[in-house]
Amino acid sequence: MRILVVEDEPKTGAYLRKGLTESAFVVDLAVTGADGLHLAVEVSYDLIILDVMLPDTNGWEVLKQLREHKDTPVLFLSACDEVADRVRGLELGADGYLAKPFAFVELLARVRTLLRRGPAREAVRIEIDDLEIDLIRHRVTRAGRCIKLTPREFSLLHFLARRQSEVLSRTQIASHVWEMNFESDRNVVDVAVSRLRAKMDDDFHTKLIHGVRGVGYVLERREP
Missing domain, CATH: 1.10.10.10 (Winged helix-like DNA-binding domain superfamily/Winged helix DNA-binding domain)
Known part of the structure; x- marks a missing residue:
């Protein structure tokens, strides 16, 4: 299965790519919202892991634009764990929300759960x-x-x-x-x-x- 990680922090991005690759996933990494959106639209992914705070835009906007094209499951990562942030992400069409810092074993469990669930979600x-x-x-x-x-x-x-x-x-x-x-x-x-x-x-x-x-x-x- 193929996963796109959109994360601008180099250590976090490398950590995610290494851990997911070792867990038998094919992983692509984008470090800007624009690159992430381009890959998400043009390439067929089973799941997207999307950081909220990105250098050129934010994950909310990336997700809004993505949902106009595709229904790929999205797991948000963010240092912000306010209820309003989680609700906003879910209302925009995200499938999950994980706060930083996180344990990789929890992230992996979330990833596997979303992949089993498939792309079904509330209509936009x-x-x-x-x-x-x-x-x-x-x-x-x-x-x-x-x-x-x-x-x-x-x-x-x-x-x-x-x-x-x-x-x-x-x-x-x-x-x-x-x-x-x-x-x-x-x-x-x-x-x-x-x-x-x-x-x-x-x-x-x-x-x-x-x-x-x-x-x-x-x-x-x-x-x-």
Whole structure:
């Protein structure tokens, strides 16, 4: 199996290439985002290991451009281990995220797991009735009309759409969108959903976001 490593730090790059080669993989190494993207698009790889901080661009941008061409599994490597960074990588289409410094045995286990799993992942576009959510460009349209959302509203809509037709409690929504428990102030979720519904549903005949009394909210098409 063939792996592309995109890593600008010479010692880390050499360490990865040596360890993966000794583990029976064919390894190519790129030290810039541009070279990595070129190889990733032009060559058929089973997996890409991608550093976030690169000298000419960053791994986020490399992944965004790659996903316009290929669905190759990507494992991010980064010295940044903030929750927001991990979420950002996964929402852009990454398959895994490993913080530096890392143990090679853990990296190897992640690599083998991803290779067994294959390239299946969430689609980069969600369509429900006349709603279209472009997860790469963070663009939302209904009936061809562009709807401008704040980053928080987009995250809320994405969560509801990804769990289409599933009634989600306020606690579930708060935990995912705000990454904390708003059980003591449930009104925060209600206000956010109300603002989203005003943008998403008020000007359209078919309503997509519905409240479920005593439980939470659901996104689905319902006949008026």
